Amino acid sequence: MKNIAILGATGSIGCSTLEVVRNNPDRLSVRALTGGKNWQLLAKQALECHPDLVVIADKSAYGDLKNALSGSQIRVEAGDEAIVAAVEVQPLDAVVAAIVGSAGLSPVMAAIDKGLQICLANKETLVVGGSLVMQAVKRAGVDLLPVDSEHSAIFQCLQSAQTNPLHKIIITASGGPFRQFSSGQLAAVTPEQALKHPNWDMGGKITIDSSTLMNKGLEVIEAHWLFNAAYDNIEVVVHPQSIIHSLVEFSDGSVIAQLGWPDMKLPIQYALSWPTRWSPPLPPLDLAKVASMTFEPPDTTRFPCLAYAYEAGRAGGIMPCVLNAANEIAVAAFLRRQIGFMSIPAIIRKTMDSFSNKQVTTVGQLLEVDAQARETATSLLSAEVA
Numbered sequence: 001m002k003n004i005a006i007l008g009a010t011g012s013i014g015c016s017t018l019e020v021v022r023n024n025p026d027r028l029s030v031r032a033l034t035g036g037k038n039w040q041l042l043a044k045q046a047l048e049c050h051p052d053l054v055v056i057a058d059k060s061a062y063g064d065l066k067n068a069l070s071g072s073q074i075r076v077e078a079g080d081e082a083i084v085a086a087v088e089v090q091p092l093d094a095v096v097a098a099i100v101g102s103a104g105l106s107p108v109m110a111a112i113d114k115g116l117q118i119c120l121a122n123k124e125t126l127v128v129g130g131s132l133v134m135q136a137v138k139r140a141g142v143d144l145l146p147v148d149s150e151h152s153a154i155f156q157c158l159q160s161a162q163t164n165p166l167h168k169i170i171i172t173a174s175g176g177p178f179r180q181f182s183s184g185q186l187a188a189v190t191p192e193q194a195l196k197h198p199n200w201d202m203g204g205k206i207t208i209d210s211s212t213l214m215n216k217g218l219e220v221i222e223a224h225w226l227f228n229a230a231y232d233n234i235e236v237v238v239h240p241q242s243i244i245h246s247l248v249e250f251s252d253g254s255v256i257a258q259l260g261w262p263d264m265k266l267p268i269q270y271a272l273s274w275p276t277r278w279s280p281p282l283p284p285l286d287l288a289k290v291a292s293m294t295f296e297p298p299d300t301t302r303f304p305c306l307a308y309a310y311e312a313g314r315a316g317g318i319m320p321c322v323l324n325a326a327n328e329i330a331v332a333a334f335l336r337r338q339i340g341f342m343s344i345p346a347i348i349r350k351t352m353d354s355f356s357n358k359q360v361t362t363v364g365q366l367l368e369v370d371a372q373a374r375e376t377a378t379s380l381l382s383a384e385v386a
């Protein structure tokens, strides 16, 4: 029995993780659940799987959550510090890191320091703190297992590598709903249109990131840290059907790919079951039904966020943290209809340009940069038009 904590249980990945738990009741036991604001769903999940602890980040929701769980013997806590402390619940073997954004960094660092296995969905953790996270992983000797479908694919492909070095990583991208839009059409895109992803059912922020190709940019930085790959050896190819989740090329030119339906239950389950494989969480892949698979290069003129992410990743230091913070602010403003779709890359560009790069050595310093970059990006919002 593997004892797990699900951080971000009320989100899309959190809910899919609970489906994996439901399918594997004799293998997985939930000891802690955390949510951001959605106390109703968190209470429902807790009453179903009886963890020892539930934590809600929003302190104003504590009373409602506590009432909903009265008489259940489940400990209830609230606030950011309690989210970080959730990884101290015992017994615990693994943490599913599914909080969205840089808010996920501190809980992941705490889980690494506790020596827990990390099933990482929260890519922003590696974008913001890649160097410090990887140092901590090495120090603690923990397994950092990718949940992101592309990185799960690369991780699985690399298992055929033996001692051979990888030559190139090829990350697939669906291209999002606006793949064929002109620049003029992109300028008029609404949040409703952007929230309709053609293949994947995901949380709001990552769905917008997919439509700007920032998601792919964040994944390039994530792949750099997870697989110790140089940016020149990480390529992105648009594959609108999202059946090939990513590929690895070896030095003899052989290319290995991992395929599957676009559904997060499989990569979540594989992170939890690794190194073994459990019964399939989905119907088998039917290639005749898929019928055709197509590929094209990404267009960084219409979708500059991908180029900005490569630039920030190559620059290193605080730049990926600045890129991520500006993106989080711009995406939230777009969803509030405060700015237009093309203002997202504009704000990221201007925020990056207003920071001088430097190296930082602690998570505290990174969080300061994150706060400053959010302030800069916020101050730029009023100059943009909705």
Ligand SMILES: NC(=O)c1ccc[n+]([C@@H]2O[C@H](COP(=O)([O-])OP(=O)(O)OC[C@H]3O[C@@H](n4cnc5c(N)ncnc54)[C@H](OP(=O)(O)O)[C@@H]3O)[C@@H](O)[C@H]2O)c1
Binding pocket: 007, 008, 009, 010, 011, 012, 013, 014, 034, 035, 036, 037, 038, 039, 057, 083, 097, 098, 099, 100, 101, 103, 121, 122, 123, 124, 147, 148, 149, 200, 201, 202, 203, 204, 205, 206, 264
């Ligand atoms: N969805 C996917 O298919 C997918 C695929 C690959 C990678 N990922 C990555 O996985 C992460 C989660 O994605 P998602 O789509 O599941 O997002 P989501 O549906 O928006 O869920 C985010 C979760 O984080 C919680 N949360 C938000 N802000 C928080 C804060 N400040 N402190 C503590 N908890 C907070 C939310 O709580 P409330 O809802 O209760 O407010 C929710 O539980 C992201 O980093 C994303 O890039 C997602």
